Amino acid sequence: MSLVEYSEVVQEGDVVIVFLGHDAMMPVHVRSGAQTQTRYGAIRHSSDLIGRRFGSKVTCSKGGWVYVLHPTPELWTLNLPHRTQILYSTDIATITLMLDLKPGAVVCESGTGSGSLSHAILRTIAPTGHLHTVEFHTERAQKAREEFVRHRVGHLVTVRNQDVCRQGFGVEGVADAVFLDIPSPWEAIQHAKAAIKRQGGRVCSFSPCIEQVQQTCEALVASGLQELLTLEVLLRVHDVRSVTLPLPDFGPEDDQHTHTHTHTQPAPGNAVVTVKTATPPREMAGHTGYLTFATKVRE
Numbered sequence: 001m002s003l004v005e006y007s008e009v010v011q012e013g014d015v016v017i018v019f020l021g022h023d024a025m026m027p028v029h030v031r032s033g034a035q036t037q038t039r040y041g042a043i044r045h046s047s048d049l050i051g052r053r054f055g056s057k058v059t060c061s062k063g064g065w066v067y068v069l070h071p072t073p074e075l076w077t078l079n080l081p082h083r084t085q086i087l088y089s090t091d092i093a094t095i096t097l098m099l100d101l102k103p104g105a106v107v108c109e110s111g112t113g114s115g116s117l118s119h120a121i122l123r124t125i126a127p128t129g130h131l132h133t134v135e136f137h138t139e140r141a142q143k144a145r146e147e148f149v150r151h152r153v154g155h156l157v158t159v160r161n162q163d164v165c166r167q168g169f170g171v172e173g174v175a176d177a178v179f180l181d182i183p184s185p186w187e188a189i190q191h192a193k194a195a196i197k198r199q200g201g202r203v204c205s206f207s208p209c210i211e212q213v214q215q216t217c218e219a220l221v222a223s224g225l226q227e228l229l230t231l232e233v234l235l236r237v238h239d240v241r242s243v244t245l246p247l248p249d250f251g252p253e254d255d256q257h258t259h260t261h262t263h264t265q266p267a268p269g270n271a272v273v274t275v276k277t278a279t280p281p282r283e284m285a286g287h288t289g290y291l292t293f294a295t296k297v298r299e
């Protein structure tokens with residue numbers, strides 16, 4: 001198992017996602033002899049997980065069952081231990097697209113935080129790219145390193161425990177893309193520019209507040225980066241529902257009278273019709289943050 005490559009069978013040391021139904025999931029680190037408690041009873045790693053195919057249905061000790069799923073960056077984002085605020089797949093998808101991320105890309109990121117975005121970047125740039133991620137909180141940097149190794153992507157990433165605003169990314173002139181998710185991104189723009197390859201690289205900064213965006217844009221312009229664009233991604237998932245409506249009476253089917261009918265009357269006998277409709281959500285998860293992009297062009 002690896003977060004960037006699929007394998008068929010669960011092995012010792014893997015991280016699997018145990019799916020409990022109704023969107024409930026949990027990550028499990030597989031170790032022979034260990035047990036994990038679920039609401040359906042215990043899962044015994046040696047007999048229930050190791051050697052089983054990913055996607056299998058596993059019966060727990062109380063008779064209930066779960067599915068054992070192969071981890072993906074998207075599932076990891078939904079299941080990871082939160083050490084910070086994290087980015088979710090909706091924003092990550094736009095970041096991946098707009099930063100032109102692809103296999104072989106070299107990417108700089110700060111802060112690492114809980115590693116939600118990092119895992120998605122790693123999957124996209126594997127097997128030949130590299131991620132340089134900078135996190136000034138020592139424990140978070142260490143935890144991220146441990147997770148990358150456990151998820152078998154350690155060879156694709158370098159974690160640096162330093163302040164990106166003072167010390168930069170630790171590399172210069174190599175990055176295809178730089179991503180910032182820190183409270184004062186304007187203080188890191190010069191370092192972002194220095195990290196990017198000579199021309200054509202892209203920068204993205206995530207900020208929840210428009211005042212942060214304003215200061216970041218000023219720093220981007222001052223540093224000579226171009227093609228500034230700020231956007232916000234809002235997700236509307238439409239529900240398909242059946243609704244029952246009274247059947248309207250359109251009057252007699254007579255061409256000459258078609259234009260004289262101004263009102264429709266309910267059809268006799270309370271006739272109804274059931275139709276499928278797609279309705280947007282009444283409430284939805286709103287603002288997460290603004291994404292500001294810029295390009296380094298030939299000077």
Ligand code: SAH
Pocket residue numbers: 084085086087110111112113114115116117118134135136137140162163164165166181182183
């Ligand atoms: N994008 C991450 C979340 C980042 S949270 C994810 O998806 O999981 C912001 C992180 O930036 C925090 O962990 C914080 O410690 C770190 N940070 C803030 N300022 C920083 C700086 N100047 N240098 C390095 N890391 C910084």
